[in-house]
Amino acid sequence: MERKHEGHEAASYKTYIFTWTALVLLAAATIAVAELHMGAASIVVALLIASLKAALILYFFMHLRYEKWFFKLAFLLPILVFMFSIGFTFLDVLYR
Amino acid sequence: MGENSESAMQGKNFYESGGTRKGILSWIFTTDHKRIGMLYLASLFIFFTAGASFGLLMRLELIAPGKTIVTASTYNSFFTLHGVIMIFLFIIPGIPVSLGNFFLPLQIGARDVAFPRINLFSWWLYMTGGILALLSLFTGDGPPDTxxxxxxPYSIRTGTNVSLAVFAAFILGFSSILTGLNFVTTVHRLRAPGMSWFRMPLFVWSLYATAWVQVLATPILGITLLLIIIERFFGVGFFDPSKGGDPILYQHLFWIYSHPAVYIMIVPAMGVVTEIIPVFARRTVFGYKAIAFSSLGIAAVGFFVWGHHMFTSGISDTSKAIFSLLTFLVAIPSGIKVFNWVASLYRGSIKVDTPLLFVISFVFLFCIGGLTGLINGTLATNIHIHGTHFIVAHFHYVMFGGTAFAFFAGLHYWFPKMCGRMYSEARAKTAWFFLFIGFNILYFPMFIVGWQGMPRRYYDYLPMFHTLNLISTIGSWILAAGLILMFVNLIRSITKGEKAGSNPWKGTTLEWTVPSPPPAENFDEIPVVTHGPYTYE
Amino acid sequence: MTEETLHKTAEVHRDYTGSKMGMWLFLFTEMLLFGGMFILYAVYRFKHPEEFHTSAQDLDTTIGAINTLILLTSSLTMALSILALQKGKKRLSLVFQVLTILMGAAFLGNKSLEWGAKFHHGMYPNSAYLLTKSSGEILFYGLYFVMTGIHGLHVLIGIGVLLFMVLFTMRGSIDSTNFVKLENSGLYWHFVDIVWVYLFPLFYLIT
Incomplete structure (x- = not known):
């Protein structure tokens, strides 16, 4: 019914190439950070950088930026399910 | 459908307009949601019969202590196959794929689901999974016994045909996911003009909540089962203590899905009940929004309580306490529903026909099943009854007394719409009587023997449990008689029943505005909805 | 349904938002499928931090980094192919699609070299050599092979889907007004990339 594709006017070759540059720089950063041997903090930093990369891919490459509220909101559901699943599993593992 | 649609609109029902294909091909390659619903109904019937037969055989074995008809290992296969078939092939897909497929588009004023071909594909997956599950009985080194x-780690080490059964369950999970994403998209995209969220029938709300659980929980089962297969073929060691793996993690992963799956089973049943009560009480449902949100509430809370299946598995005390506490939360939305159903009946002009009889027995049996669930959820009592027949009685009260009775209610309620004919009311009531009495004679004694300590999943028991087991087995025969009578009545009425008009129950939801059986494209013109679903004078 | 009736219904309701919704819901299931394995990873890494660290030293960070670069770039060409098609540049879109496929294949080629080297050293699940190691190392390599293996399978499926898209684009059944199939394939491809974004530091960069 909706033939028009919402919001694609904003996407351009330039946006995508900037996104890719940022992704490559972040990939380099995560390798560089690993060389610093920060111990326990390194996993946190690695996951933060990975999540930032994932967010860039989702937001620009996967067009989440241009989508309706449903997509943005619904996306939180699997993340919440995963967080709770891992959190409750750790309630067992941590205190066993 | 399609090119025939113009002629279909001139009085042809969906049985008569099968598209370009003829005979059986017009069914197994159909994309009409109603035909797929009927396909599922027929398949469900076959698998239910198989599952019920295993159940009856188990009861026959337990008629007396000691070996009666089968050996211990055969009994192990019986309860495995009974469980696999009833859970993965009957009760999880059950109401959504049959009644849901048929009535979801009709109730929201759509011509079909959002992805008709994926809908057909999910039936094909379902059949593949079902056939593989049955094949696991006869191939490999003996039927699965887990x-x-x-x-x-037993499922990794046993020499029986576990891999095939697990693979079957994996495929069935995929089928369930496809149904779920189809329904979510359908509800979001294909509601008729004016069909706002709070004008949707509550059956649709329950299917919507269920569909989300199907989408979000089933993949965890998928990967867990896949890991079992990988373990069996490659010996990776994730769940094998001799390689450092942790078998309790398997239980975590398994129940992260399988507890929400319990709500995949019961929430659509609650939707059917909510649909039937206003029609037979001739008044609008009490607390529409409370019922709608409690469906979502049950679906959400269902994700946080899986640990109560593992209280005796050796998980940490902290997590036991938290899981136990959260388990009690499930009682709140369930209670909201029960009170709303009772309040909806209050001061109604109640007409006691077969669908309502099943619905009222649902409420009664579900309350017993639900309240004994609180006994299971309490840490101290759980240790006493864990792994006993008390648990067996509890979940059969919820699953059979709950979901299956609601399924039967829905089957009778929508039978005239699906088939265009009415079943014999007298036979249906007799069948209901046998089912209700037989059910209680079959399962209530299990509460008692379980409380006294009779474990589940054994082919033998102490002589002190003999009398109650005998009563229970006799109950299983009464129940079987009721099932046979009900199915004979329904199947016979497909061709022999009296013609039913488009609205025999005077229902107010959209499916009753179209002819029975509905035409291929459901509506001549997509209706414009101006009011809520249950408006009675 | 016959071919032309299919076409007819497609004309009646070409619901792009609906199609994409279905695809996103499918990706949610994929997220949680991998999520189950990440739960295992988290628990076993928590239990055996030292062994995970020493095992990760034996993985080749250079190959991992190259593969990261390849997948990130393939995501770029994937996004560009959709944009090109939207702008009606069919030929350019095809070039980008083929590039994406080639990079996917290069990723798998690298992966198989990496696995092959491990196999050559007797490192594979349940191998006699691996079983002499500590349980933390057994679990690390178990997770490594299973998670990168299932991820690789997804790359392979993505390549298969994209081959169909190339065919559809050449035949003209997807074009600048009707490209939701390509867009959905793109969503899948990017998702597989995201999984790798997490796998890379979690397996190659443990310090």
Whole structure:
């Protein structure tokens, strides 16, 4: 019914190439950070950088930026399910 | 459908307009949601019969202590196959794929689901999974004997045909996911003009909540089962203590899905009940929004309580306490529903026909099942009854007394719409009587023997449990008689029943505005909805 | 349904938002499928931090980094192919699609070299050599092979889907007004990339 594709006017070759540059720089950063041997903090930093990369891919490459509220909101559901699943599993593992 | 649609609109129902294909091909390659619903109904019937037969055989074995008809290992296969078939092939897909497929588009004023071909594909997957599950009985080194939960490390080490059964369950999970994403998209995209969220029938709300659980929980089962297969073929060691793996993690992963799956089973049943009560009480449903949100509430809380299946598995005390506390939360939305149903009946002009009889027995049996669930959820009592027949009685009260009775209610309620004819009311009531009495004679004694300590999943028991087991087995025969009578009545009425008009029950939801059986494209013109679903004078 | 009736219904309701919704819901299931394995990873890494660290030293960070670069770039060409098609540049879109496929294949080629080297050293699940190691190392390599293996399978499926898209684009059944199939394939491809974004530091960069 909706033939028009919402919001694609904003996407351009330039946006995508900037996104890719940022992704490559972040990939380099995560390798560089690993060389610093920060111990326990390194996993946190690695996951933060990975999540930032994932967010860039989702937001620009996967067009989440241009989508309706449903997509943005619904996306939180699997993340919440995963967080709770891992959190409750750790309630067992941590205190066993 | 399609090119025939113009002629279909001139009085042809969906049985008569099968498209370009003829005979059986017009069914197994159909994309009409109603035909797919009927396909599922027929398949469900076959698998239910198979599952029920295993159940009856188990009861026959337990008629007396000692070996009666089968050996211990055969009994192990019986309860495994009974569980796998009833859970993965009957009760999880059950109401959504049959009644849901048929009535979801009709109730929201759509011509079909959002992805008709994926809908057909999910039926094909379902059949593939079902046939593989049955094949696991006859191929490999003997039928699987792990129980439907496939607990590691036994499921990794047993020489029986576990891999095939697990693979079947994996495929069935995929089928369930496809149904779920189809329904979510359908509800979001294909509601008729004016069909706002709070004008949707509550059956649709329950299917919507269920569909989300199907989408979000089933993949965890998928990967868990896949890991079992990988373990069996490659010996990776995730769940094998000799390689450092942790079998309790298997249980975590398994129940992260399988507890929400319990709500995949019961929430659509609650939707059917909510649909039937206003029609037979001739008044609008009490607390529409409370019922709608409690469906979502049950679906959400269902994700946080899986640990109550593992109280005796050796998980940490902290997590036991938290899981136990959260388990009690489930009682709140369930209670909201029960009170709303009772309040909806209050001061109604109640007409006691077969659908309502099943619905009222649902409420009664569900309350017993639900309240005994609180006994299971309490840490101290759980240790006493864990792994006994008390648990068996509890979940059969919820699943059979609950979901299956609601399914039967829906089957009778929508039968005239699906088939265009009415079943014999007298026979249906007799069948209901046998089912209700037989059910209680079959399962209530299990509460008692379980409380006294009779474990589940054994082919033998102490002589002190003999009398109650005998009563229970006799109950299983009464129940079987009721099932046979009900199915004979329904199947016979497909061709022999009296013609039913488009609205025999005077229902107010959209499916009753179209002819029975509905035409291929459901509506001549997509209706414009101006009011809520249950408006009575 | 016959071919032309299919076409007819497609004309009646070409619901792009609906199609994409279905695809996103499918990706949610994929997220949680991998999520189950990440739960295992988290628990076993928590239990055996030292062994995970020493095992990760034996993985080749250079190959991992190259593969990261390849997948990130393939995501770029994937996004560009959709944009090109939207702008009606069919030929350019095809070039980008083929590039994406080639990079996917290069990723798998690298992966198989990496696995092959491990196999050559007797490192594979349940191998006699691996079983002499500590349980933390057994679990690390178990997770490594299973998670990168299932991820690789997804790359392979993505390549298969994209081959169909190339065919559809050449035949003209997807074009600048009707490209939701390509867009959905793109969503899948990017998702597989995201999984790798997490796998890379979690397996190659443990310090």
């Amino acid at each position: 129980g439907w939960t496939f607990y590691a």
